[in-house]
Amino acid sequence: MNYAETYPLNVTPQGDSTRSAVEKNRKEILSLVAALNAQPSGAVGGSRQRVLSAAMLSGAWNFLSSDGLAVIINGSVTPVIMSFADGCGESGNIDYIGVVRDKLSAWQLPANNTSYLYIERSDAGALTYGSTTIAPVEQDSTPSAGTNDAGLCWFSTLESKMYVWTGSAWQHKVRLFVGTAKTDGSTVNSITYKEYPQQLAPSLQQKLKEIEAEATKNENCISAIKIGDVTVTANGHQDTFTITAEGLIALSADSNTRTIKLSTPDLSKVYAQAKLDAHPVGSIYESTDSTSPATLFGGTWEAMDAGRVLVAQGNASTGTNFNAGATGGEEKHTLTTSEIPAHNHYFSGTTSESGWHTHTFPISGSHGAASHVHDSNDSTSRTFTTPGSGNHTHTFSGTTATAGGHDSHNNMQPYEVIFRWKRVA
Known part of the structure; x- marks a missing residue:
């Protein structure tokens, strides 16, 4: 169902002139746009070719959902209000307002694909729903297209008109893309909403995305820079975000290409020096x-x-x-006399008394005062007996025999x- 305007663009039954009817109609639309621009996101900027109002959650669009391979649009609680841009005419911009007030299964999507969802307005004002697996383009110049590109959608930002490539020619349509859906074999995995930037050059649009929300003209700055998984947040509003090189990292900036290059020395040399320094x-x-x-x-x-x-x-x-x-120290060591622990070896003794006695022994030849001639033919045994002596003892002492080999001993601890x-x- 189309948006019911209080002051439609025609001569009213009350007898308004054409000029008066146009002024009332434009005032109504501008009032609607002003209210929509006050929303936290989604409708900020130009009012042409975009979703103007719909259900939101935490500052983001929330009017599309899925059921299997189907995508549902819900305007039953908060109507989905859209503007379709269709170029310019003698009276100025030609825009159409479309409204969805129901909840309905609008798109049935192919499996295992990425589909771009659109709503199309007929000349009679009826809304229909369709999708394409070819990403639409928005640019000033006509994109290149061949026979295999049938279905490609191009919104001319110069004319503010939508065209569809038939395979041989561009056909004019009044069509608005609202989101993108990705599917697997049986379900919709994700839904993302179409972004509607202000009608500025792409480079300016990107800059606007980085400006901190609600910043004043003199406070516009980049609030954070993300490098990989690390986000560096600016410390308040700054004119310059400074990146400082430290250690082995060197930085070089090119103002013409607006790029920053990080470089390091030959790391193999750094590693080699680090090992030597260690x-x-x-x-x-x-x-x-x-x-x-x-x-x-x-x-x-x-x-x-x-x-x-x-x-x-x-x-x-x-x-x-x-x-x-x-x-110092030695592998083997021979003990010196002074290193030997102090000790002694002692022995002594006496013979036992034996009383008066004599000693008898065989004799031959001359023996001092006692002499006897032995005849070899005489078989009689002959002896000599010493004179007798009284009781007496014999005392004796001496040194033990040497022991040990005088070799050096092993002086080492257990080792590997x-x-x-x-x-x-």
Whole structure:
């Protein structure tokens, strides 16, 4: 159903002149537009070729919904009011007002596709609903179109008219696109509403989108810049949004192309220097791999003395002072006499008393004062007996035999052998 104007564009039954009827009609439309422009979004700007009023939710359009592959338009609570631009005539702009006051299933869409939804007005004022899978274009010049582009819709921003390509020619239509719907095999996945920017050049339209809502003329600024997933918010109203380069990142701006270029040095060199800086001269590197740290990090490295462990410099709790760079200790050690724990080996004794006795033993030849000649033919045994002596003892002492091999002993803690270097330059 069309919008019922209080002052239609014709001579009224009350006898108004044509001029008076036109003035009343324009005043009514401008009053409607003024009310619509006061809404938070959706109707701001020019009033031609757009949805002027409809149900909204949180400042956004909310008059389309889906059911399976169907899209429903709902004007039952808040009428959907639209303006159709159809160029200019002798009396000025030619615009039509259309109103949807019902809730109806207006579009049945193809599966697995993106469809662009439109409402079309006939010469008699009737509204019909259709969709196309070809994205419509809005531009001043006629777009290129071939035989395979049948169905392409073009709104001429120069004429404020809608045309449809038949495959061989452009056909004039009074048609308004209201949204886009994406479908899968059985349902509508998403619905987005057609944006209606002011009738400005595309570059100016983009700038207007970035202006903070309700900003005054002298406060227009970009409130935030989004880079990837990070949003940087301006600190109040500023004339200039400054981006500062730090560290390895360099910035260069081109005022002609209005671009900012971020650059970094050769990262391979940065990584190489970082590895070298992490191992300054004097550093020690240990590994179970024989690869030299000069290959891994750069710099000049020397293998450290084999068989040595590391000891922290300073005064030990034992009182020993260790100076950095000093060496000490030994792999094997032979104990000196002074290092042997103090000890002794002692023995002594006496023989037992045996009373008065003599010692008898066989003799041959001359034996001091006692002598005897032995005849070899004489078989009689001959002995010599010492004179008798009284009771007595015998005292004795001595040194034990040497024990041990005087070898050096192992002086090393449990260990595992690794590769160790020290950076010298």
